[in-house]
Amino acid sequence: MKICAVIEARMTSSRLPGKVLMEALGQPLLHHLVSRLRVVPSLDGIVLATTVNATDDALDSFAKRERIACFRGSEDDVMARVIGAAESVQADVVVEITGDCPIIDPQIVEQTIRMYRAHDAD
Secondary structure, three states, rough: OOOEEEEOOOOOOOOOOOHOOOEEEEHHHHHHHHHHHOOOOOEEEEEEEOOHHHHHHHHHHOOOOOHEEEEEEEOHHHHHHHHHHHHHHHOOOEEEEEEOOOOOOOOHHHHHHHHHHOOOOO
């Protein structure tokens, strides 16, 4: 069973455009999120789900620098983007994460995955 984190992110946030690439401690917020997800033992991969909008080219470049997969899909249909991202890396299970969570707790992500496995959830 392949378990992947799918990070939803785009540059055209209505309240604070570009927030996912704003810096904290010298790195983009999205870098902190990816770094935390990388230490989750049960994750087999990380994929960034963004839009085909040209404003999100910076996120595609970010994914390349971070060496994570990037899927680009509909700007209006977030769920279609998440599903497309999961399919693009042949994920069986998706841990859906919003791109504006730079201090996500890797232990909680791991515990959630373990609980999912233990209870045969869907």
